[in-house]
Amino acid sequence: FIGINASGKTTILKVISFVIELLNNKPINNISSNEIISDINGGQRVTFSAYFYHENIIYKLKTTIGKKENPVDGSTKFIILDEALWSKEIHRIKTKKSLYDFRDSDLKTERNSNEQYLMEDVSIIVALNKKQDTNFFLYDTSEFTDHNMLNVLGRYPKELLTFLDPSIEYLVCQLNEKKVDIKLKFYGKNEINLSSQFELNKYLSSGTIKGLSVFMGAVFAFIEGGYLLVDELENHFNREIVSTLVRFFMDKKINKKGATLIFSTHYSELLDEFERNDCIYIVRNKEGITAENLANILKRNDIKKSEIYDSDFLKGTVPAYESYIALKKVLISMR
Template structure:
């Protein structure tokens, strides 16, 4: 299952409706087809999607909405989704989710309205689905990018609130989507991995998994992340010991995965996670979601990850990287504007597709971003002056206080 578009209204943190498109909206030139994933006809998916913005601009919140949608489409109960708090205490949050099934060659539209009800004994928010409908339509030779999401001729499969669906509701929990039934029938659901927990910890809280990730990774990945490592491998002995050898040094045998933190850098640990799950994403054609991709990586490693997703030679199944960044220069790794989103947070989060601001693909994205003239991404000059004056005042007051104390002595 591939995401086509997400439109969400009523999210408390967002100033306006959130609209994220995953297929190429601009014209696709012949040379760009090598790094886009072909769905059908003239419809292509962007294999990388980046959300860029200054601190506290809403990047992480936007990623959480995407993760929530992927969980919903996978049939997860809302009250079991870790990022459900993004819904806040809203009475009506409506999701319109468009997806495409390569198995059945049909486009689906799921419209779900969710409401906050109360908090459980642990203080966690509890939600329920108020209204929900599911449509589908077969792809034909007449299906183009312009009419892709037009459901005037679509078939209504289920209406959660229709009187004749009493039997359906009798076994369906009020926080589970009706998409479950279609997923089971078609044996199709999105495959995804979200690594938001790596943003601060680099996976240090789950070091026990590192040896198993190392097992599936080619040894070249470890050498690429840290050239001083000769090998890192898991031995299938009674203790599942970890064997680590640095060039010119004796082999280290570690019994506890947590000991790796003494020898591997934060970048190497995070790299193992990202490259391992990138490989899984290539195999299954799913989604890999990483917040602040640049954390603990040098630029070349980041660019390598992005370029791998753009390489159609081994990303044959349409694996998609969704990431956020503070680094404007990373935007230049994107050949298009319609896979770049700019986040701002002034009295509420706004998420703007760069293609609606910048029509030309040949302009350097980082220059446009840093200028702030079209994107509103440059730090506020007014805020800078206020900060400068505040520091000047505090330092001046501190020096006056020290001088007064000195004179009194």
């Protein structure tokens, strides 16, 4: 997802994270990204339609969410008001358009208010997940976008440390009761013992810290075949490190289980790493947030995507000229 500042990229990633957690049976009130629907009031509702695939079956889950007020203390919580699950075999899909078309006869199950064992904020998908013993692996780093810190315990691979900072001999983070014990050693120096991830900022660059978290997230995604979410991927990284991560996900020898990297960026040059247009979304915020697939507006693959983006040929991909002139005039008039 690429767009100018305040176009809605972070919000879109939070929506994706929210839906994946919903599909993983997590109670809505416990999902960290539920802030995206926190502004709805008692009379409003929001509906999510999620499409997913498993063992030659395409599913559609439609979930309508609202708020319920506690009459005693006035507190509110999220509840699922209505929900239905459809399914169809993949061999029925003849065109790309028909992928999202479901018949009434495809209805598999509906939410029943009489189901006494189903929590009000847990999706009916829980029954399907239990039957198939499946869920979606998600490694979401977006909550660390504004607070750059390590979020993985254990001994970090030597090869990763060398790739990010060749001066590091080893780094180990272990949970000891309720605190974290960190052992950091540089070549030719004494071991450093720390008790907080934040203390690492004194010894490691912000790029190294983010790199350790993001690349370890990639490792977990490669193992599980899941999703890695990164907001503002280029933050703290140089271009080559960002490109390396993207190429790892494209390499089938590394990414054997088809893990997916979902990220936002302002970095138009990164678009040139992708041969196809259909994995890139242009995000705009004009009377609401939209994400438009680049393949729908750019039919050619033989031109540099970064140049098309920076030229504003796609509309809304660079700051408005009028705002630039207004800012320039203010700066000129300053004394």
